[in-house]
Amino acid sequence: MNNVMRAEAVVDLGALQQNLRSLRARVGSAEVMSVVKADAYGHGALPVARAALAAGTRWLGVAKPEEALALRAGGIAPEQARILCWLWTPAAPWAECVAADVDITVSGVWALGRVAEAVRAAGRPARVQLKADTGLGRNGAQPHDWPELVSAARRLEREGLIRVTGLWSHFACADEPGHPSIQAQLDAFHEALRVAEAAGVQPEVRHMANSPATLTLPEAHFDLVRAGIAQYGLSPSPELGTPADFGLRPVMTLQAPVASVKTVPAGHGVSYGHTYVTPGRTTLALVPLGYADGIPRHASSTGPVLLGGKWRTIAGRVAMDQFVLDLGGDAAEVGEAAILFGPGDQGEPTAEDWARACGTISYEIVTRIGGRVPRRYVEA
Ligand SMILES: *Cc1c(COP(=O)(O)O)cnc(C)c1O
Numbered sequence: 001m002n003n004v005m006r007a008e009a010v011v012d013l014g015a016l017q018q019n020l021r022s023l024r025a026r027v028g029s030a031e032v033m034s035v036v037k038a039d040a041y042g043h044g045a046l047p048v049a050r051a052a053l054a055a056g057t058r059w060l061g062v063a064k065p066e067e068a069l070a071l072r073a074g075g076i077a078p079e080q081a082r083i084l085c086w087l088w089t090p091a092a093p094w095a096e097c098v099a100a101d102v103d104i105t106v107s108g109v110w111a112l113g114r115v116a117e118a119v120r121a122a123g124r125p126a127r128v129q130l131k132a133d134t135g136l137g138r139n140g141a142q143p144h145d146w147p148e149l150v151s152a153a154r155r156l157e158r159e160g161l162i163r164v165t166g167l168w169s170h171f172a173c174a175d176e177p178g179h180p181s182i183q184a185q186l187d188a189f190h191e192a193l194r195v196a197e198a199a200g201v202q203p204e205v206r207h208m209a210n211s212p213a214t215l216t217l218p219e220a221h222f223d224l225v226r227a228g229i230a231q232y233g234l235s236p237s238p239e240l241g242t243p244a245d246f247g248l249r250p251v252m253t254l255q256a257p258v259a260s261v262k263t264v265p266a267g268h269g270v271s272y273g274h275t276y277v278t279p280g281r282t283t284l285a286l287v288p289l290g291y292a293d294g295i296p297r298h299a300s301s302t303g304p305v306l307l308g309g310k311w312r313t314i315a316g317r318v319a320m321d322q323f324v325l326d327l328g329g330d331a332a333e334v335g336e337a338a339i340l341f342g343p344g345d346q347g348e349p350t351a352e353d354w355a356r357a358c359g360t361i362s363y364e365i366v367t368r369i370g371g372r373v374p375r376r377y378v379e380a
Pocket of ligand 1: 035037063086170209210211212226227228229230236
């Protein structure tokens with residue numbers, strides 16, 4: 001019998017490295033940034049970053065300054081990896097990030113002011129990457145603000161306070177090939193590059209592609225692609241293809257030992273609210289993972305789990321710490337493995353199956369797996 005010791009997320013770093021190699025083979029002379037924001041989409045930022053660097057990656061990407069500092073504090077030295085960070089607010093640890101040699105993304109002139117102060121505090125110049133809003137409507141400078149941002153950055157560069165290391169932007173609909181916004185964003189990015197380069201900016205890297213653009217849009221590869229979900233072996237969208245279609249293998253397996261098995265009569269309510277009532281005499285298995293562990297409460301009565309060689313469906317509500325499976329009278333033993341999702345090759349559901357069941361995307365399924373779930377790293 002397939003027993004497991006504890007509820008855990010098994011993270012296959014060998015698969016992660018293989019996924020990065022597969023992505024690299026796709027992008028020619030461009031480099032692949034390993035995006036490790038949000039604790040590496042729930043996989044563990046430091047172990048993932050170390051594995052990515054061992055596989056030849058030179059760039060790491062994070063959203064928040066604290067994430068960048070945590071990587072440096074965890075021993076990822078500036079000689080080993082550049083770290084690009086893209087979501088800043090006025091009270092962020094600007095000076096600490098300059099001191100830690102983080103590439104700071106700037107989308108507005110106000111942020112250049114914070115960088116200049118941080119440079120004085122840190123006593124060393126900053127690396128800055130300018131971000132253009134080419135149509136996503138999130139962060140980045142609008143085309144009419146871009147020339148002013150570029151010239152303000154060039155002034156600081158001439159004063160020796162900063163070096164503009166990159167120019168970049170982000171897609172809105174790269175997961176829908178042929179969407180008209182894609183070409184419009186590419187055109188807008190080329191125009192932003194032209195304006196910046198005419199003003200004397202000499203970026204080390206120009207970049208625009210996330211995973212879907214990395215997989216489907218060679219004209220968006222430029223010098224660097226920012227790969228998030230694809231390096232974790234998941235497809236950016238089921239419409240684009242399966243992970244295997246892109247040479248990718250899911251990195252995370254979520255499993256737990258069954259904590260209780262018992263026989264109950266027909267008509268027995270299961271879990272809070274009795275939203276599920278046993279249709280006949282049956283066996284119930286209790287799985288020690290709940291919404292505090294990141295199992296969506298939306299998986300109530302719908303999330304799929306492999307137990308005893310069959311897919312079962314969660315019976316009734318997902319609780320904070322646990323949920324129940326109706327085994328339809330089949331036997332099971334305490335300690336036996338319930339596999340929620342994984343690569344799929346033992347017949348288990350995938351994160352994509354969970355996304356479909358819960359009306360969300362696989363990104364959210366893996367990223368929400370919480371801090372209470374231990375990660376076990378393997379190189380299978
Ligand atoms: C999260 C993020 C990425 C990675 O996106 P994926 O679709 O997971 O590859 C790339 N760039 C930016 C700016 C992001 O916020």
